[in-house]
Amino acid sequence: MARYTGPKTKIDRIFGEPILGNGKYLGKNPNPPGQHGANRKRKQLGEYALQLKEKQKAKYTYGVLERQFRSTFDEASRRKGVTGDNLIQLLEARLDNTVYRLGIVSSRPAARQLVSHKHITVNGEVVNIPSFRLKAGDIIGLKPKSDDNSAVTSMIKGKNPKINWLDWNETEKKGTFIAYPERENVPENIKVQLIVELYSK
Template identity: 65%
Template sequence: MARYTGPKSKIARKFREPIFGPDKVLERKNYPPGQHGASKRRGKQSEYAIQLQEKQKVKYTYGVLEKQFRNLFTRASARQGITGDNLLKLLEARLDNTVYRLGIAPSRSGARQLVSHKHITVNGEVVNIPSYQLKSGDVIAVREKSKSLEAITNSVGGKAINKHTWLEWNASELSGKFLNYPNRDEIPENIKENLIVELYSK
């Protein structure tokens, strides 16, 4: 199953945002990577370059590869409403992202691993596809035999987990419910989705 496995701090520095979570390297070196570092003079970016960079940032943030991303965009375009908003809603409805949002894993890559290793169920059935699209009312839970896993207990222990209005968390059962698609203003990521729509509209 393909995914990005390269240096995360380098990518975070490229976009100057902690897209993989808190990053001490980014805090020390908040400038793009490269031989010349902060001193390198960079020309003004073209409109296309800015749009492409925004798309790349979203792909890295949600751990989605190009073909998956294009398919999601096609689905978002076919739906009623604003295409950019629809795209983010579909990304948020991915199973691995929801496991991360519920606090079962500390990162999206950690959530992806839990799903792939069959530690997560949806409506009582084991689902090991990270890109699985959730629907309103779906119940996401930690598999019974996986509830004692250290990675999971460390992640859910002592945290204010129920902080997203489109999700409901049951701490005693280690389960959550996907209530509905989030509104754009509820999604905390710093994303300019209109740039991605413009890029694919060319």
């Protein structure tokens, strides 16, 4: 299964944000990686560099490699509405991302692993494809054997109240994908217009 397996702190330092980790090392060394740190970088990035950096940030954030990201962008551009908003909505509708948003696990990589190891169900059926795209009304939960596994249930922390496009039932340990989110409700700091401009060249 294709995914990024390199050093997470290095990615956080490239973007100056906790993209893949909790960001605890950014306070110690916030400079970009490399022998000369911030000094080897130009003070001001060019237009193309800014667009490319934003695309890379989105890819690392959602754990998507280039081919799948491009395919998602192409679908977003075919849909009605604003392409950038469509792109974020499609990325947010991924099963691994939704498992993370519901608070079943604390990170997207952990959510991806949980899905891949067949712990997650959608509408009662086990789904082990992290990129599985959810639709409004889909119900996400743990399969019965996983629900009795303390190693799995101990990770559950519950949904952030600000994630209003999902509903979480603490008693049944099930979540509902209510609708695609509005762009302003998604907390990720991604300038989607720069990604659109990059792919429009």
